[in-house]
């Protein structure tokens with residue numbers, strides 16, 4: 001199952017509409033970069049690597065749909081689309097990473113003419129998507145070594161195939177361990193307010209046949225403190241140069257609880273999520289979303305809060321690097337001191353043969 005694919009016949013970007021899961025599996029067809037930006041903003045597609053790949057295809061779409069007759073005019077359409085896509089969501093590093101990589105590729109092809117620019121942009125978007133799957137499988141292999149047989153693990157948000165192009169990061173690790181026959185059991189944080197855990201992670205685990213139970217986010221500390229959990233696995237939207245982690249709201253509390261119970265806390269990321277341009281988590285922009293995501297929930301047909309209630313809704317939080325036992329990347333398991341080892345991991349992937 002690929003979350004985001006290119007259809008050259010239309011041309012368009014097709015993606016699974018994650019807002020409609022688990023009730024129905026529906027693909028939407030996006031014919032303009034504006035529609036791709038809306039899909040990212042409104043979270044039809046979400047998860048840092050999936051957002052990056054979608055934006056890359058959005059830029060390929062801008063070129064494929066352009067009516068420009070000169071390279072300069074085409075480039076104007078492409079950069080305008082990049083500007084639009086770049087601000088669709090602020091926290092995931094993969095968005096700017098993918099767009100910058102696309103722009104570098106397009107720029108290098110300008111001397112060869114209009115068709116070369118469009119063709120190279122599409123090929124690069126496909127490459128970003130294909131690489132993402134291979135990177136996740138490598139993360140899965142490295143990370144599965146951290147899971148003992150018969151382990152119970154806690155997972156937060158959704159980091160699976162849906163959050164990536166395919167396979168997943170933290171959930172990919174769990175999936176690999178399951179495929180290796182390790183009898184892993186997952187406590188799935190429901191992940192308030194948008195419930196990516198209950199809706200999406202549970203849906204994926206059903207498909208993979210991995211045993212799981214959904215827990216309210218605030219039950220995690222209870223299970224950790226009882227010694228019921230052997231490891232915590234999460235993904236990230238952006239990792240700062242010092243190892244501070246921006247991830248789905250609730251990750252920080254989970255990391256604190258894991259540390260208090262001496263349970264290892266692992267963060268699974270492709271190196272494209274590591275942003276060496278930000279020194280620490282304090283510099284990472286945190287998206288605050290509409291308060292209706294918190295309030296517009298019903299229980300037994302009744303709203304959960306008085307109609308005049310106000311709410312705050314930060315979508316992410318920052319987990320200080322001291323709470324992270326290790327990162328699992330496609331370059332291997334990365335341990336402290338992170339200011340050095342994360343930079344080494346990024347460099348090793350930049351220098352790796354294509």
Ligand code: MRU
Nearest residue numbers: 046047048157159163235236248
């Ligand atoms: O708001 P979302 O659903 O896009 O947030 C997603 C997360 O926080 C994920 O944990 C993160 O992007 C890593 S996905 C491999």
